[in-house]
Amino acid sequence: MKNKTNLVGLTLAECEAFAEKIGEKKYRGRQLYKWIYVKKTAFFDEMTDLPALLRDKLAETARIGFLEIADVDDRSLSGSVKYLFKLPDNFFIESVYIPDVSRKTLCISSQVGCALNCRFCATAKLGLKRHLSTGEIVDQVLTIMRMRDEEISNIVFMGMGEPFANYENVIKAATLLSDDNGLAIGARRIVISTAGIADKIIRYADEGHKFRLAISLNSPFQEQRSQLMPISRRWDVNNVLAAVKYYAKKSRKIPTLEYVLLDGLNDTKEHATALKKIVKSMPCKVNLIPYNPTGDNFSRPGAAQVNQFAQWLLPLNAGLSVRWSKGDDSNAACGQLAGKKQEWVR
Ligand code: SF4
Known part of the structure; x- marks a missing residue:
């Protein structure tokens, strides 16, 4: 083979x-x-x-492809299904199918593991094994479409890995996924989410890609952000936000700031006030993501606190959403299932 x-x-x-x-x-x-x-x-x-x-x-x-299905976890009451793939070199990656009233979204991986070591992330515990090829990225979508015998309407690059650390393969894969002569998933239905690699955000803006961009912010304060996300020591909050503003101006698109809410850590009024100030300084949406526990030191704020945090942010011009994890009953955080399998093959 x-x-x-x-x-x-x-x-x-x-x-x-x-x-x-x-x-x-x-x-x-x-x-x-x-x-x-x-x-x-x-x-x-x-x-x-x-x-x-x-x-x-x-x-x-x-x-034609080579991804082997190693496990399917469909225990979630929400209807989301997690697929675990075994690669030819015995590594594992995962993709998550997330159905909604109006769309069928697939969250896909761009790397085996990840080097960025975000403290709240299950994938980070694996370290970086390697980049995925363009074929391995696209094949997650094709294999799941075949298995489910249904079309996927939306793609999010929010699975294992930092997409902009594997920039060329991710952009080529997204371009293939959106090709009108092929899979034809609209570019505006494809979201690439980065932890904030500022020079790649600038490159992405300069190249004029049509896919949507999301930035994982998680704290408006440099000191705390660099503790939660060590990548912030390389590109600090100000660098990242300057790159996002550049992208918004150049592309005339509205990026999304993602904010994982960690109980008692980044969900205070002080955080909301600072976040609101950022949001008012540029066109952007905010997506609040109550943390999905991975068995470490962090916990998810209660629903009342999540709602309070959202209220502190309002009103926002471009939009605010709260994304509750679909499947916290089933290893829902990215990297959890692959992490368990990876331990088996070591
Ligand atoms: S949150 Fe994303 S960028 Fe951070 S370690 Fe996990 S996979 Fe990597």
């Missing part, structure tokens, strides 16, 4: 180039692209408009 070309993750032009490389006409590459991303087939035998000889040749030289 190692020498076979993985077709998942190839663009239309790359599929055409692959067809030519194996001695076929360019249009065969367009057919392949359609079979993989539009019809979502995983088997060459199903590609009925390709000659049998070509299907045999493809089976010898290529493969």
Whole structure:
């Protein structure tokens, strides 16, 4: 399998180039692209408009993805389902399917583990094992669509890993996911969430991508933020917010500030006042996320405190939402399920 070309993750032009490389006409590459991303087939035998000889040749030289489902956790009463994938090098990653009235969202991973070491995060405990390839990112979506036999309407890069630490593969994957000739998930329905790598936010703005951007803020105060998120020692709050303002101005899009609420730590009136001041200084939405316990030192504030914090922030021009975790009854925090499996293979 190692020498076979993985077709998942190839663009239309790359599929055409692959067809030519194996001695076929360019249009065969367009057919392949359609079979993989539009019809979502995983088997060459199903590609009925390709000659049998070509299907045999493809089976010898290529493969369509490789993610192996290791576990499916559908115990959550909310309807969310967590998928655990085993990679060929025995690492595990996870994706979470989150249904809602009007959308089916998939939260996907961009790395195996993560190097950023946010104190409240289960994935951080794994450390960084490696980046995911474009194919491994896109294949999470294709595999789950096939398993569920339904379309996914929204994608969030909020699973394992820091997307901007794997910038090229994430942007290429998001571009493939949104391609009108392929999976056709609208760019505005794809959210890339970063812990705040300021130079990549600037690059992202300069490159003019249409995907939505979210920044995990979690504290308006540099000292506390750098304790919670060590990346803040490299790019401090002011650097990150300056980059976000640059992005908002350049793209004319409204970024989202995500704020994980930790009981007694960052949910005080002082925090809300400072956060409100930030929000008033630029166009942005705020997404409050009551912490989902991962068995460490932090805990989730009660509903009354969450509501109080939201009230302190109001009124906000661009919007405020509270995202309660869907599935706190089922290892819902990113990295929890993979963390358990990873321990097994060590
Ligand atoms: S919260 Fe995100 S960026 Fe921080 S350690 Fe976890 S996966 Fe990495």
